[in-house]
Amino acid sequence: MDIAAINALPYEAFVNTFGNVVERCPLISAAVWSRRPFESLADLEAAVSEFIEALPESGKEGILRCHPDLAGRGLQSGTLTQESREEQAVAGMDALDQAEALRMARLNEQYKQRFGFPFVICARMSDKADVLRQLSERCRNERAAERDRGIAEVKKICRLRLRALVRDKL
Amino acid sequence: MDIAAINALPYEAFVNTFGNVVERCPLISAAVWSRRPFESLADLEAAVSEFIEALPESGKEGILRCHPDLAGRGLQSGTLTQESREEQAVAGMDALDQAEALRMARLNEQYKQRFGFPFVICARMSDKADVLRQLSERCRNERAAERDRGIAEVKKICRLRLRALVRDKL
Numbered sequence: 001m002d003i004a005a006i007n008a009l010p011y012e013a014f015v016n017t018f019g020n021v022v023e024r025c026p027l028i029s030a031a032v033w034s035r036r037p038f039e040s041l042a043d044l045e046a047a048v049s050e051f052i053e054a055l056p057e058s059g060k061e062g063i064l065r066c067h068p069d070l071a072g073r074g075l076q077s078g079t080l081t082q083e084s085r086e087e088q089a090v091a092g093m094d095a096l097d098q099a100e101a102l103r104m105a106r107l108n109e110q111y112k113q114r115f116g117f118p119f120v121i122c123a124r125m126s127d128k129a130d131v132l133r134q135l136s137e138r139c140r141n142e143r144a145a146e147r148d149r150g151i152a153e154v155k156k157i158c159r160l161r162l163r164a165l166v167r168d169k170l
Numbered sequence: 171m172d173i174a175a176i177n178a179l180p181y182e183a184f185v186n187t188f189g190n191v192v193e194r195c196p197l198i199s200a201a202v203w204s205r206r207p208f209e210s211l212a213d214l215e216a217a218v219s220e221f222i223e224a225l226p227e228s229g230k231e232g233i234l235r236c237h238p239d240l241a242g243r244g245l246q247s248g249t250l251t252q253e254s255r256e257e258q259a260v261a262g263m264d265a266l267d268q269a270e271a272l273r274m275a276r277l278n279e280q281y282k283q284r285f286g287f288p289f290v291i292c293a294r295m296s297d298k299a300d301v302l303r304q305l306s307e308r309c310r311n312e313r314a315a316e317r318d319r320g321i322a323e324v325k326k327i328c329r330l331r332l333r334a335l336v337r338d339k340l
């Protein structure tokens with residue numbers, strides 16, 4: 001799908017296609033449809049980023065709270081979005097041994113207790129050891145820094161999801 | 171559920187409970203969780219309204235675009251959210267005769283072509299004749315007026331969904 005084809009999509013098809021480039025936030029792609037025509041995929045990606053940046057802090061935290069835990073209940077019960085399931089698998093989150101699984105669960109809880117939102121990381125750019133190390137380190141950050149860091153990861157995830165969608169529909 | 175119980179909910183339970191008070195926009199309830207503690211249900215409702223009002227125009231249009239058509243494909247294929255299905259049934263959208271169904275489909279298309287978002291109305295406060303009349307009339311409005319009107323309807327829907335949730339979980 002090239003940018004001309006994307007620009008020609010009615011809002012319903014656009015939201016059906018791009019509605020989950022930010023996890024469980026179809027509002028965002030539905031909003032950026034107002035910004036057509038896009039010059040390029042990078043321009044569409046920038047529109048998503050700008051929309052996110054213009055949100056109040058609570059809105060950015062809201063985006064993070066729409067993300068599932070890594071190796072959490074959603075993965076175990078099979079209720080993740082397709083994108084999230086695939087990404088967690090790439091980082092080995094579906095193949096933790098018992099000790100790793102316990103450590104992830106404990107650190108996820110600690111993180112959520114401290115910040116009031118879940119640990120978000122671009123899993124496609126990580127592996128098991130990296131996820132555990134970063135989760136452990138980021139638990140010690142300040143809340144505002146972690147909110148910004150989480151949103152930076154959301155943007156990386158969005159970039160990879162956008163590219164995959166456009167490539168798969170070529 | 172009283173306001174103390176609502177204020178005690180961790181964000182995951184809060185989003186699971188209130189995530190669809192604005193149709194397919196869990197981001198919004200996930201964001202207003204940051205505003206706890208709420209003094210009352212009206213205070214929670216006001217926090218949702220204020221979050222929506224603070225969005226740029228594209229964000230408000232994005233909210234509207236997350237809504238299904240009335241008597242549209244989602245109703246026919248059974249893919250509506252539970253809340254939306256029940257609301258459309260209250261307004262008789264699942265019991266249109268052939269002429270009414272054709273008229274709804276034609277007006278919905280006309281409306282979406284003109285505005286780039288769907289016709290949104292608080293169906294629980296309407297009936298079949300009222301929906302058809304308002305849809306026909308509102309097709310003639312200006313875009314900005316219709317965006318505001320649609321958002322006013324979103325807030326009415328939100329109020330009724332919030333009250334039903336709190337009542338059902340008493």
